[in-house]
Amino acid sequence: MATEKRYEKEMISFRDKYPQLTTTYASHGMYYYPARFIPQVVRYFIDNYTKEKEWIIDPFAGSGTVGVEALLTNRNAICLDLNPVIEPLLEAKTYIPKRQPDISIYFNLDNAPIYKPKWSKIEEWYPPEFLEILEKLWGIFYENPHPLVRIALFKTSRKFSLADDQVPKIFRSKKKRKQIEELLKKGNYERTILDFFEKSFRAVYKSSVEFKTRYKGGECIAKGSIDIVNYELDRDVNHLLTSPPYGMAHEYIRSFKLELAWLGKDDNEIRELTKLEIPYRNNGILEKFEIHSKTYEEYRKLIEEKKPKLVKVYEIYFKSVLKVFETLGKNVTDYMGIFVGNATFSGIMPHYDIIFTEHLEEHGFEHVKTYVDIIKARKLFKNRKNASPNGIETESLVILKSKR
């Protein structure tokens, strides 16, 4: 689609800029999260656009990559997300262990207290034999809470559930059912579950120690259950760095129902969070929000013609995300970095980077540069028919500067 104005672009490979860093280094790989930032993107923004001790906000913080990178580079971060798991994830990922916690209390379950999740569907996701053991492990945990143990218990509770652990959704696969049936047949599953828990704990502890050795300073504030579309900051921050949801690519709350259940969330709390997720929420307060972007209008027309049923979700997606950037942008004194992959609305791929830029140019920002990650682009262009499952072709980091 033609746009009159050309924005300065630079091809880049964020991974190649930091060959010494892996995507899971320090505590980044502690727990799975869909569409997680690669830490190299965050590091590049921090190194090139921020200074030590400055404040960075991430309004779609997910698993908290910005929070971790901030503390590894002596910056401060505010990490907000609708998904409540941001709090336990960041608590663990930024935890500085003084000594290795003693997990031997988990190895005798005979008189263990029992923790029963409030979520009414929990029994549909576990064979009763496994659920009974997990309820005891969580019972012990709630009497002796520890941020690192909680992550090992999340891993264990997913592993022994019927939810496929390879799929970023809560989803029952035949393969997983078969695995669970085999484990049940083998018997002695208490030992198997405890062994897995111990192994998971060791991996979590190891990444926590790696975080500790690399920690440079700063503070990280994490808050979950925040509907960012309706949120205002009561202070200024230097920068905003985020990757918003990618079109219709994921349903985050749905993916995390098991974790939310073990965190004590009930049906009603989970339902209310689901209703606020972008772009699956209703229009409500967004009805009156105006988007100032020609490119947005062009794609809206195209979607109206080709996929009329998706107009609503397209509209809600851009209105929600742009309302967040416009509102929080008023409190940003320096740079905004927005990282986005071009995911499709059922085959139609709007230029997210251009739509965001056009709108924000009308709301106090000027475009500095758009970085296009060439590794992703190269891989996908080589084999065009084999587009990624979410239809993501390239990933871009848009840099805008506040005119304040």
Ligand SMILES: C[S@@+](CC[C@H](N)C(=O)[O-])C[C@H]1O[C@@H](n2cnc3c(N)ncnc32)[C@H](O)[C@@H]1O
């Ligand atoms: C692409 S992910 C961010 C991943 C993150 N950059 C990381 O490294 O883990 C987008 C996030 O937007 C969040 N989100 C969706 N709707 C939201 C809403 N209404 N308010 C706040 N966050 C929301 C999702 O929960 C998800 O974590």
